[in-house]
């Protein structure tokens with residue numbers, strides 16, 4: 001059954017709508033997963049950089065949660081209903097599970113940078129794909145990518161020297 005039965009939807013073909021919705025859904029899952037991962041790091045970090053990492057992680061989590069809302073609501077605007085429930089996120093996630101327990105600050109920086117960079121790279125691929133179908137949805141992913149790449153720069157600038165250790 002189609003999920004696009006409402007009237008006055010943007011004039012995309014059904015196939016295009018599903019493809020855009022699929023791309024946005026995948027982006028949503030990654031952002032939710034990243035926000036859960038960020039909280040886990042926020043709770044697990046130890047070491048001399050505890051305070052700045054602990055605080056910055058909460059800012060990142062807030063940003064990823066806000067971005068996930070923007071992505072999900074773009075999907076709804078297209079008539080594609082997103083799914084951000086835990087079972088869906090778990091099934092669709094590409095992120096490996098973190099071991100429960102204390103993590104030294106340099107490990108947190110390495111884990112954070114690596115995962116954020118992976119998500120950003122896939123966002124870039126989605127941006128390119130969406131550019132062929134729907135520029136308005138591509139714009140949403142561009143917003144996500146710009147934020148993620150800015151975050152990567154700031155982490156690199158502040159913590160890059162410890163993450164390499």
Ligand SMILES: [Fe+2]
Pocket residue numbers: 042058
């Ligand atoms: Fe907290």
